Amino acid sequence: MVERILPARHDAPLHGVAATRRLEARALAAAPSPPLMQAAGAAVERLALALAPHARHIVVLAGPGNNGGDGLEAAARLRRAGRPAVVRLCGDPARLPADAAASLQRAREAGVPFIEPSALPALGAQDLLVDALLGLGGAARPAQGALAEALTLLAAQRAPVLAVDLPSGLDGDTGQAALGALTVRADHTLALLTLKPGLFTGAGRDHAGTVWLDRLGVDGLGLVVAATGPEGPAEAPTAWLRGAAARRSPPTLPALDPRPGDEAPRVPARGAAATIRRHALHKGSFGDVAVVGGARGMLGAAVLAARAAHAAGAGRVWLSPLDPSGARLDPARPELMLRRTTAWTADTLRQATVVAGCGGGGAIAAVLAGLLTHAPRLVLDADALNAVAADAALRDALRARRSRGQASVVTPHPLEAARLLGCDTGTVQADRLAAAARLADALGCSVVLKGSGSIVATPGETPWVNGSGTAALATGGSGDVLAGWIGGRWSAGLALPVPPDLHELTAEAVWTHADAAERAGRPLLRAADLVEVLAGVGAGAHGAANGPDGPDGA
Ligand SMILES: NC(=O)C1=CN([C@@H]2O[C@H](COP(=O)(O)OP(=O)(O)OC[C@H]3O[C@@H](n4cnc5c(N)ncnc54)[C@H](O)[C@@H]3O)[C@@H](O)[C@H]2O)[C@@H](O)CC1
Ligand SMILES: [K+]
Known part of the structure; x- marks a missing residue:
């Protein structure tokens, strides 16, 4: 047939x-x-x-x-x-x-x-x-x-x-x-x-x-x-094409008031991120995201990531610009809270999902060691990846997180992946699946290798090749939005009785991010507009019961 x-x-x-x-x-x-x-x-x-x-x-x-x-x-x-x-x-x-x-x-x-x-x-x-x-x-x-x-x-x-x-x-x-x-x-x-x-x-x-x-x-x-699942006598797939995540399984009701320390079963929960907000949930149920980036002249990247994390359903989003003279407010999104990086303590970091590197410049290197040590969930993008590539001690610190039960996602484009792997971009692009898998194993992380057909690789998992997206995303800022979106989905997923595993969660976030370009139906989707399209997805996935601005929301 x-x-x-x-x-x-x-x-x-x-x-x-x-x-x-x-x-x-x-x-x-x-x-x-x-x-x-x-x-x-x-x-x-x-x-x-x-x-x-x-x-x-x-x-x-x-x-x-x-x-x-x-x-x-x-x-x-x-x-x-x-x-x-x-x-x-x-x-x-x-x-x-x-x-x-x-x-x-x-x-x-x-x-x-x-x-x-x-x-x-x-x-x-x-x-x-x-x-x-x-x-x-x-x-x-x-x-x-x-x-x-x-x-x-x-x-x-x-x-x-x-x-x-x-x-x-x-x-x-x-x-x-x-x-x-x-x-x-x-x-x-x-x-x-x-x-x-x-x-x-x-x-x-x-x-x-x-x-x-x-x-x-x-x-x-x-x-x-x-379908994904036990492979039995079948020929094991080399990778999976990632299709429509949202249609995968019926919505799952999130737990009410999950207590810190509650042990969630760590089994792959396909589609578990497609949930609805229960009436009695509050912003604390959906966790805090801290976006650390935005060095001098690059504040916009961090703002985009923070807006995306917020649109994804995180309970509270903190923006921590690396430029101390940077803005004190995002006028278009006053919901975002500003906090200097120096105000983060180990204790507060331990409660947060951290997205680091968007527009971070060289300044990100100075704060990275603390984030690598304390953040339980960490998304590294852009200049954070360049800092890790340039510093063996940071690479070791990133690798060590896995053994401590701290989870990390890195979101390199091919040049950043090449720097991390110590090769050239041509080598990465010559075999994107192999490059992403190598990087995942080397760093003990989930890896999103961006580009046409983004790859999501996690140690021990069959990789995904993302099937959604158009060239409308080939514009400055889309990557910052993706990093924030992953962080926000991760944080919001904590409210589920069974949080999706990292491989699934990352693939779902990559799919929804790229699918927004298809939803928008425009030849070019500017990054701030992309966040607004994504906000509709976040509402669909998390807000079916009350709507995005329902009484439980902000
Ligand atoms: N054997 C079967 O019953 C089936 C075969 N299938 C077909 O068979 C294909 C694979 O067949 P093959 O393994 O024969 O491979 P191909 O038919 O893809 O090509 C191999 C032939 O091309 C030559 N060749 C390769 N690169 C060349 C170049 N640059 N310049 C000159 N000649 C070159 C090789 O010397 C060889 O003769 C599949 O892609 C599929 O289309 C499928 O239909 C499944 C069933
Ligand atoms: K052919």
Whole structure:
């Protein structure tokens, strides 16, 4: 069955190249009927007909491996159905793998014309190009000869492109455009057997277009898990695509007056952050957030983080600017309270969720050691991360928190992640999932590696690839809002009988933050406006009973 994947709306298991090959081998051993390649060809045929029902030409570019075999199988079926499919074969027919050779034979028997590039018909918007050049086995070396010629020809066409399994040249594990400018930019990608992480992070979203999936019947074999949970005999996912958090489970009523020291069971509570405010709760139920940042000239970053924490449902939000001459009030949000960093004692810090670094400049380094020692819940962003990267003692202090039961989230963009890992940005972006996991293990933290398809990694957990968001968030201040939003959600989650675990909570916050860009529906969403959109989400999640300004609220 071909299904459309809406990345922001569905959770889905993602399998990298090695996991997909294992799954394929297990599926082939079960001798499925029809055989996998024939099922793949049928899926390509179905989608091609749905996308281009009035095509005068369907041109299948078939490569030298089994991806080409899928294309040949589809061409054979289309031709048998009386459709105008032709094939450009870029590979030696005598050296095709066995399955692809059998598909070539079927295409020949169906009367499929095999064309030279010079005979390519002029294609229009109603026609279709099928990219069956490279799939899982591509991307390892530069394209040459007939393959390079076909990729060049494809890039110059105006007809829509349907990529089979992966856009040719896109690395299925990392989302890197491994063939540079020749990497196919598809309008649609039909993933086969599995969704690959590379479709949703790095350059993947821009190259894949609309993603479709056909599991070729292997879901019936129990080889793929349908939702997060015990994985049993299924092939363990490499990562999870994070879809609509809010729809995951029914609302949960928060506990009344949780007492300090109450032991909450630490089990993953999916969707537990989607709660409603009980009438008798008070601001103390939702905890305090302290935002420490805003050095001279950078107060705005800390204000944005504080506003976001407040919008997320924290009970009280303290703004502690690092510039002593900084503002004494946020006139647009007088609810925020100002407190000098020197006024924080170890005792008061121990009650707070701390968000540190937004616009912190060099001044953050001086206060970081105290925050690392005392804050039970700590979100580090921007200059706090640069300070940690530059100072081995701070790195050790961050790492040591986990063994004391203190939890930390770091939210680097790729350059900050590179500084923390001691490598360059290119290395981080070349494998974002691996970089985030390495950083999580090295620092003992949950890591949000920002960028297209943000990664959420936590030691011992399967990472999430965030599915929501648009480039409307690519503007100054969105990161500050995210850090504050995570802190605020974390704090508000304390009111739940079962607070969500950190991995789940962080993924939920990342999803809702990026989803706001889709909700707003604007090409660019300025950070202060983003907070206002998020405030609506916070109200939906926490205020259904009373509304955001109900009697229990501020
Ligand atoms: N075997 C089967 O029954 C199935 C195969 N499937 C398809 O098979 C694909 C994987 O097939 P393969 O492992 O054969 O890999 P590919 O078909 O992706 O490509 C491998 C071939 O391309 C060549 N190649 C790679 N990079 C090149 C370059 N830069 N220049 C020139 N040649 C290059 C390799 O030498 C090899 O011949 C999947 O992506 C999927 O489309 C799926 O349909 C599932 C079923
Ligand atoms: K392809």
